[in-house]
Amino acid sequence: MNKALILVVEDDAPVRNLITTTLKTHEYRYLTAPTGEAALMETASHNPEIILLDLGLPDMDGMDVIRQIRSWSNVPIIVISARSEDSDKIDALDAGADDYLTKPFSVEELLARLRVTLRRLALMQGGTLNTDSVFTNGKLKIDYAAGCAYMDQEELHLTPIEYKLLCLLSKNVGKVLTHNFITRQIWGSSWENDVASLRVFMATLRKKIEKYPSSPQYIQTHIGVGYRMMKVE
Ligand code: CA
Numbered sequence: 001m002n003k004a005l006i007l008v009v010e011d012d013a014p015v016r017n018l019i020t021t022t023l024k025t026h027e028y029r030y031l032t033a034p035t036g037e038a039a040l041m042e043t044a045s046h047n048p049e050i051i052l053l054d055l056g057l058p059d060m061d062g063m064d065v066i067r068q069i070r071s072w073s074n075v076p077i078i079v080i081s082a083r084s085e086d087s088d089k090i091d092a093l094d095a096g097a098d099d100y101l102t103k104p105f106s107v108e109e110l111l112a113r114l115r116v117t118l119r120r121l122a123l124m125q126g127g128t129l130n131t132d133s134v135f136t137n138g139k140l141k142i143d144y145a146a147g148c149a150y151m152d153q154e155e156l157h158l159t160p161i162e163y164k165l166l167c168l169l170s171k172n173v174g175k176v177l178t179h180n181f182i183t184r185q186i187w188g189s190s191w192e193n194d195v196a197s198l199r200v201f202m203a204t205l206r207k208k209i210e211k212y213p214s215s216p217q218y219i220q221t222h223i224g225v226g227y228r229m230m231k232v233e
Helices: 013-025 036-046 062-070 086-095 107-125 160-171 179-187 195-209
Strands: 005-009 029-033 050-054 077-081 099-102 134-137 140-143 148-151 219-222 226-229
Touching: 005 013, 005 036, 013 029, 013 107, 029 036, 036 050, 036 062, 050 062, 050 107, 062 077, 062 086, 077 086, 077 107, 086 099, 086 179, 099 107, 134 160, 140 160, 148 195, 160 179, 160 195, 160 226, 179 195, 179 226, 195 219
Parallel strands: 005 029, 005 050, 050 077, 077 099
Antiparallel strands: 134 140, 140 148, 219 226
16 A cells, blocks of 8 residues: 655654654555755655644744645644644634644544545545535535535525634634634734634534534534634544
8 A cells, every 4th residue: 555655844753753654554654854854855855745843943933844844735734732822723723734733642633634634635636626516525515607505405594704714614623723813814904813703614614514513523622722623424
């Protein structure tokens, strides 16, 4: 089996070894980089499918690594960081990271994030993300051209904002979107910090699409950070 090539950017050798051992055990291919400079070089020369990026590197801030890579590549970046503050996660996601893991993390958690990212990647490469006019995920269906959404073949009665929210999340399925990003996309910059309103719209949207709104299947909450639409089988 030829699994995805993962670039592991981490200066701490024991953590790096833990990650690479996990990857090897699960038949992923991998490359390692102990510095930001090495990460940029490996990314440019080997074109990895996913980058696992530690933010605290000896030569550069991981945030600058994200920004530099994003200037020329859309490769998924999963941040692995000891910084557990919400603001750090938000900054990394807003700079273009796709997901984050906080140290210490479990091997299962790491593998789960890789699977989510690979599914998202497969959707992007299959061209079913962003370009198709019909999106399906589990029992959810969105007909972008007609401007209608369905759950279990029944049309959902969504307000314009709920529909916009649902479309935004669906077009980024598998990716954590920050409050800031969502409010900017939905309302423009003037609503930038109105997270409370976003929470209200998200709650009403969930009531319409989730069978059990208190344990949602489609839209996951990342407390203090944002929301993500999960890929539902
Ligand atoms: Ca480090």
